Amino acid sequence: MSDAPTRVSCDIDFDKDGRQASFLAVANSVNESAYGTVTIPIYQFKNGDGPTIFLSGGVHGDEYEGQVVLRKLAQSLDVAKVRGRVIVLPSMNLPAALAGKRLSPIDNLNLNRIFPGKADGSITETIAHYVSHVLLPLTDIQVDLHSGGTTLDYIPCIIMNEQPGDKERERKTHEALMAFGTPIALISKALDATGLFEVECDVRGILNLNAELGGAGMVRKHIVEIAETGIRNLLIHFGIMEGEIARPETMGREPSRLMKIADFDSFAMVPDDGLYEPFIELGDTVDAGQAIGQVHYLHHTDKEPWVVHTKAAGTLINKRPPGKVSRGDNVAIFAVDTTYPPD
Structure with a gap:
């Protein structure tokens, strides 16, 4: 066995x-x-x-x-x-x-x-x-x-x-x-x-x-x-x-x-610590380069939030629910429609 x-x-x-x-x-x-x-x-x-x-x-x-x-x-x-x-x-x-x-x-x-x-x-x-x-x-x-x-x-x-x-x-x-x-x-x-x-x-x-x-x-x-x-x-x-x-x-x-999921460009990471405010919800479709959320800094008085942009187009199939984020956290995964067998 x-x-x-x-x-x-x-x-x-x-x-x-x-x-x-x-x-x-x-x-x-x-x-x-x-x-x-x-x-x-x-x-x-x-x-x-x-x-x-x-x-x-x-x-x-x-x-x-x-x-x-x-x-x-x-x-x-x-x-x-x-x-x-x-x-x-x-x-x-x-x-x-x-x-x-x-x-x-x-x-x-x-x-x-x-x-x-x-x-x-x-x-x-x-x-x-x-x-x-x-x-x-x-x-x-x-x-x-x-x-x-x-x-x-x-x-x-x-x-x-x-x-x-x-x-x-x-x-x-x-x-x-x-x-x-x-x-x-x-x-x-x-x-x-x-x-x-x-x-x-x-x-x-x-x-x-x-x-x-x-x-x-x-x-x-x-x-x-x-x-x-x-x-x-x-x-x-x-x-x-x-x-x-x-x-x-x-x-x-x-x-x-x-x-x-095509490749690592389908993932969105945050660049710094803070509080993440999403602009989109599960099931929403985005274009490449679209703003999908922003990170608010906690240790600064007037620093503008860092806006997170997509690298690739797709549909949001995964998101991060906790508002608190750290540098490198994944906040979104995107997928695209496909066929089988692939074209």
């Missing part, structure tokens, strides 16, 4: 049919607990032959929507209706989730920047190693649910990476992308690829998607509903469950809008 030794223990029998609920357990000896253990809930639903889909959330602890959706799924999914295997890890980075922080408070590491992890590393590195070397070898399809956390807010979108070296997998990934049914279906390049979970999936040839489901430190009813429908759609799309895919237009929403 595992393609490398691991110090994480788990008593789930991944070959056994039925519903199993248990924990990933890894020793964590600290001042407060000499023989302490981090225990991370994990679920498996297996019924006969069929593909394995691995659903994860909480890679960043302050991204709540995916954790809610997957906990609800894990407590309601009927294994008798499954054809194949569903593995659910609602809060992969449990220490960060318990703290409500992006990074783990144990080792201050970003789980989504250290894959494939280390067998003898810190807690976060050990979690990444187990996922990479035990769970991914079982996996045909991986779906990782993110959001903007406390510092970003997205129009709900499902995302795939371009696969220039495997056009057949790219085609199948695009079909799954459009089946999910978020307002935006995004084709992206892994612009900051080092240590990303999705890149580890790509390296292993696993069809994978990741979602950005709102954020702003909130859980919103309509976004939870979009994500729940999307997961159900994927289970049906891959033949793991029977049923009809629920298209957005059948639920009073617009069809998924296929878009792409």
Whole structure:
């Protein structure tokens, strides 16, 4: 099963049919607990032959929507209706989730920047190693649910990476992308690829998607509903469950809008510390060079605000909700319409 030794223990029998609920357990000896253990809930639903889909959330602890959706799924999914295997890890980075922080408070590491992890590393590195070397070898399809956390807010979108070296997998990934049914279906390049979970999936040839489901430190009813429908759609799309895919237009929403993030010019950063005043809202379309907001200085009497301009045209799909900003903070991400296959 595992393609490398691991110090994480788990008593789930991944070959056994039925519903199993248990924990990933890894020793964590600290001042407060000499023989302490981090225990991370994990679920498996297996019924006969069929593909394995691995659903994860909480890679960043302050991204709540995916954790809610997957906990609800894990407590309601009927294994008798499954054809194949569903593995659910609602809060992969449990220490960060318990703290409500992006990074783990144990080792201050970003789980989504250290894959494939280390067998003898810190807690976060050990979690990444187990996922990479035990769970991914079982996996045909991986779906990782993110959001903007406390510092970003997205129009709900499902995302795939371009696969220039495997056009057949790219085609199948695009079909799954459009089946999910978020307002935006995004084709992206892994612009900051080092240590990303999705890149580890790509390296292993696993069809994978990741979602950005709102954020702003909130859980919103309509976004939870979009994500729940999307997961159900994927289970049906891959033949793991029977049923009809629920298209957005059948639920009073617009069809998924296929878009792409072209390059780093699609991101807007602030040049200094202060308070950020946005001029635009999510869904607004801008031209290259347009003013989208301004930074007000707090330590000056009459210094004029610094106006932030776009480098490229596009539609605002991501914004920074907190008003306080520091130099280098991202305050906006823009995407443009695209086609598949690309023109």
